[in-house]
Amino acid sequence: MSDVFANEPMLEMYIVEMNQMINRLEQLVMNSENENTLDEDIDEIFRHMHTIKGNSMMMMFEAISNLAHAVEDLYDYLRKEKPKEVNYSKVTDLVLEAIDFFKAEVESIESGDGSNGDSDELKKEIRDYLESIKFMNDGGAVAPQNSKEEASKASTENQKYYIAPQKEANSSNKPKTTDDHHYYHIKILFEEDCQMESVRAFSVVHKLKDVCDDIFHFPKNIVEENHDEEIRNEGFQAYLCSEYAMDSMNQFFESVSSMRSVDIEEIEMSVFYEYKDLFDGVIKEVSLPEPEEKKEVSGETVSDDGKKSKEKSKKTSNEKYINVGISRIDQLLDLVGELVVSESMVTRNTDLQGLKLESFEKSVRQHRFIINELQDVVMSIRMVPLSLTFQKMNRIVRDMKKKIGKNVELTIIGEHTEVDKNVIEHIGDPLMHIIRNSIDHGIESPAERIDSGKPEKGTVTLEAKHAGGDVWIIVKDDGKGLNRERILEKALSRDLLRKEPHEYTDQEVYGMIFKPGFSTKEQVTEFSGRGVGLDVVQKNIQKLGGNVVVNSTEGIGTEFAIRIPLTLAIIDGMLLRVGHSSFTVPIISIKESFKAEKNNIVTDPDGHMMVMVRGQCYPIIKLYDRYNIASKYQSVNDGIIIMLESDGKEFCIFADEIIGEQQVVVKSLSKFLTKVNGISGCTLLGDGRISLILDPSEMIHEI
Amino acid sequence: MNEEKAVKSNKYLTFSVDKEVFGLDIKHVDDIIGIQDITLVPEQPDYIKGVINLRGKIIPTMDVRARFKKESREYDDRTCIVVLNMQNTSVGVIVDRVVEVLDIDEDQIAEPPRFSGEYQSHYISGIGKINNEIAMLLDCNKLLNYEQIEALSHLSEEVEEA
Structure with a gap:
């Protein structure tokens, strides 16, 4: 096997191709199960299996190629004989199992461990099943074998076993159609x-x-x-x-x-x-x-040439692709970021101040236009449609349906919505947890559904759409909805309530289900009930700079709305000055800014300052105090108060002054530095200075 | 380990803090720049002065004086930032002044005394003899990373103060 690894680029290609094929296969196989027929996709499935077999053989991953071979046999039979008595669900089960095996193997190969799984058992299962359908469809006669391809490749005993009955098959088979x-x-x-x-x-x-x-x-x-x-x-x-x-x-x-x-x-x-x-x-x-x-x-x-007639599976367009390492794209993105900064360094250079430069200004505008365009293009390179991630959910729904006996259908809307590659990597898990949650907790059993006058089949809708600078991903089910009382009860028993139960808004109550270890389900199942899943959801989504909002109506259903910013690398920021330091706050989280009147400010005995705005009281974080910065603006009357909003909560920060709005490229702070709560990164300003980026969602935890 | 010895360069960049001369293995030195605007980053150990913008890269900087618990001194036009690169992390080190780049043969380098008590030297990897002078050769790794715990304890103190 060592010589395989000497061939790194080939291995890389192999892995990339395998991943693509495995994903496609999974989709196709499940599609065929839904329609309970294989006519549409069998050729493509067969072809992919064949390629997997060939590639794996070439790379000497025998476990994979042998298993692919077995699956290929199965499909070969189905394709050629078109047997009537086939339990496609069983076929799908087997094939999905095989696909899972491929996945695990590819992962292991990718991590450098090589292919070390053992597919024999699964292979045997598939062969046995093939035998059994042959038996069933031929009423006990000697199973006609029709896998012609075997003959030419016959090399192992296994295969020979299949050739033997084949000759009889030719005589017994009336070659008519x-x-x-x-x-x-x-x-x-x-x-x-x-x-x-x-x-x-x-x-x-x-x-x-x-x-x-x-x-x-x-x-x-x-x-x-x-x-x-x-x-x-x-x-x-x-x-x-x-x-x-x-x-x-x-x-x-x-x-x-x-x-x-x-x-x-x-x-x-x-x-x-x-x-x-x-x-x-x-x-x-x-x-x-x-x-x-x-x-x-x-x-x-x-x-795909050979299949032009098959419109449906032909979405793989003729566009040409090259595979580029993500690090190179990131590098490009970084450079464009630098360019944005250096552009403003040049055009707003202090040497130019006060000069009348008409033609220069004109060139600058043109220049800026091109840079913006360039920025958009580079960003779009990183954009990937959500379809693959969404398709994977089909699989989860299918598996759960089988295991827990609920009749659920997954409807996917807007799967072509594009998001940053980074988002794709982190959104899979949260979505999976939410969907599992919806099916396991939300959707009722068929009997219950009929009793409450709903269609027997539950629906989970997975929707993605763009809105402004954000992507919304919405998971909606038509199940029984969240039970406010139950959640509150549970919260009470876990001592999570900070105020009287009736004072909580619905939103706040529903938000509690994201707390670690929180589950109102009495029974822990394989899929959910441990209270781990939704906790992960919120963490992952916060990592992406987004948030989740839950809406629910009892008896009608629940909706999880995930909001994620389109891009993480460039944000619209508001520049604040505190002493000699400057801070950048994402504009998206700013509600308003104002000068406070002295009589609206209250300080509690612990020294916490609060401000009254329109009858509401908000806490104030004084930046100079919080981050220990020398500033002349100590009194709230001197500086300015900015109200921020994060996770549906509002609070204020106090700064010396607002400098202005600017698009900034987010850079992370060196790992060498100690992580500062409330500061998520930094950015370069037009004049080359550095501004720290405040993260309201972190700051809110200090209040 | 052996391999590392074989390629170990014996060129050192020497700098001075007060009267003492220190040496840094040149293979870790990326750049030497004059002192420039340092942006303060809150809640860091006292020897971390903040971050600087080096041609678009944002690099944390540490003051060697503070690191060695010496009295601080105003930066002047001889003050330099030596940019070190360890395991792909760049860190700027503020020194009083850079002296020169020297060849020091390995046989001219003495082991630092090994004490376990108060005399334990945290940052010194060896003592180099140059003509009549000596330079303390710094272990870059330890200079940058030694006692993360110390840094953490500093942090928690500061948090408590704040």
């Missing part, structure tokens, strides 16, 4: 000095016509024109459509004389017709579509 046709691509190389290649090729074609329903070949006009040279060098290629299976084909070619080698590959019907079009069409010159073929036939690369 087009479904029983096999499509092949053959490539013949004649012996070095046999001469008259064209003629030999023609005779092969002639003989083939007896066993094939359709045939065409490259080079094309072997009768009229002389292609000896070409066939000698490049080989003679033909595409066949035949009722005969692979091994019969092999037999047939054994009888051809003067042949050096023949490659026979079974291909997809669509591939066959694609080349047929090519053959029939304009392509008169005999350019062999060699490189492309190679791809198709060997299954190395999944090109």
Whole structure:
């Protein structure tokens, strides 16, 4: 295995491809379960499995390739035989299990541990199941085996086992419908000095016509024109459509004389017709579509060409992609950030003050415009649609549905909403917890639902949308809603209440469910009830600079609304001065700013200052005091009070003065420094000075 | 370990604080800049003076005088910030003045005395002899990271005061 790791770039490619395919497969498989049919997607599933098998074999991850092989067999059977009695849910279970195995393996490979899982058991399970459906669909007769591909690849005992019944299958199978046709691509190389290649090729074609329903070949006009040279060098290629299976084909070619080698590959019907079009069409010159073929036939690369007819699965557009390391994009983002700062350093340079520079100003505007554009483009590179994350939720819903016996449907809206890559990485877990929570706690059992006059099937809606500078992700269920009384009871028993229960607003009460260890569910299940999940939700979302709001109506349902800022790297900030220091507050959290009247200020016996605004009392944090900064503005009358809002709570800070609004690039403070509560980072100002960024959501915990 | 010895450079940047001369292994020195505006960061140990903007990078700075618990002194035009880089973390070190870059052969470096009590030297990795003078060679790692606990205790004191 060591030589595998010597090949880092290949391994990297492998992992990237595997991840893509695994995700796609998961989607497809679940799709097929929902529709209880495989017609639509089976080819694609099969193809992905085949690629996984091939790639893994190449990388010598045998556990993966063997398992993929087993799954491939299963689908091969389903595809070719179209058995009627198939429990697709069981198939999906098995395949998902296999996909989970792939996932775990890829993860382990990624972390450098190599592939060390053991797939034998699962493989056996899949094979057994395949046997059982064969048995069921053939009423106990010798199971017709139809996996032609096996024949050519037969190398292990396992596979041989499957070839044995196959020959019988050919005799018992009445090759009637087009479904029983096999499509092949053959490539013949004649012996070095046999001469008259064209003629030999023609005779092969002639003989083939007896066993094939359709045939065409490259080079094309072997009768009229002389292609000896070409066939000698490049080989003679033909595409066949035949009722005969692979091994019969092999037999047939054994009888051809003067042949050096023949490659026979079974291909997809669509591939066959694609080349047929090519053959029939304009392509008169005999350019062999060699490189492309190679791809198709060997299954190395999944090109979607062959499937244009399948509109639905064809969303994978023809856009070209390259994989770029995220660190390089971050670097680019950093540089653009620097550029924004240095631009204002230049254009607001003190040397220019007081000068009348008309044409300069004009250039500056143009310059700024381009920089803004550049900034937008760079940001958009990091933007990724939420669809993949949302699709993964399908899987969770499915698994839960099976385990806890509730009938739930997941509706996804706005999955193409794009968010920062960083958000994608952190949003998966919270969403999973919320959805689990909704299904386990929110949605009632079918009986209960019918009793309360709701449709039997519960609905969980997962929605994403843009609003202003934020992304909203909303999870809504039509379950029984949150029970205010129960939550309060629980809060009381855990001693979480700070004021009289009836004084709490609904929002505040619902917010309590995010407290660690808080669960009103009597029974702990596999999925929820331990009170861990929602605690994680809030933490993760706060990490992203967002927040969660819960709305609920008893009997109607619950809604979790997650708000996340679109980007974390650049914020609109308000610049404040305190002594010689400057602070930046995110504008989004500023409610208002005002000069306080002395008689509106109260100081409690502990020395905490508060201000009355419109009959409400808000605490004040004096920045000079809190952060120990020498400032002349000690009295509240001198400076200015800024009211901030975070997590639905309001408080005030006191600063010397407001300097102005500015877009700032957020930089983190060196790890070398001790973390300061209330300060989330820093930023460079236009004049090169550094301003600390205040984080209201941290400050609020000090009050 | 052996490998590290083999590549160990014997060039040192020497600087002075009061009368003493200290040496820093040059491989950790990224840059030497004059004193500049330092932005105060609250709630740091007293030897952390704040952060500076070095060509767009924001770098914390520490005052060696405060680090060695010497009396502080006004910064002047000889005051320098030596930017050290340890494990991809840049830290500026404020010194009275930078003297020179010297070659010190390894056999000219004496082990510091090993005491466990009050005499224990926290930051010194060796004592180098240069002609008639001696320079205390600083262990950059310890200079920057030694006694995180100390830093933490400072912090908690400050928090309590605040």
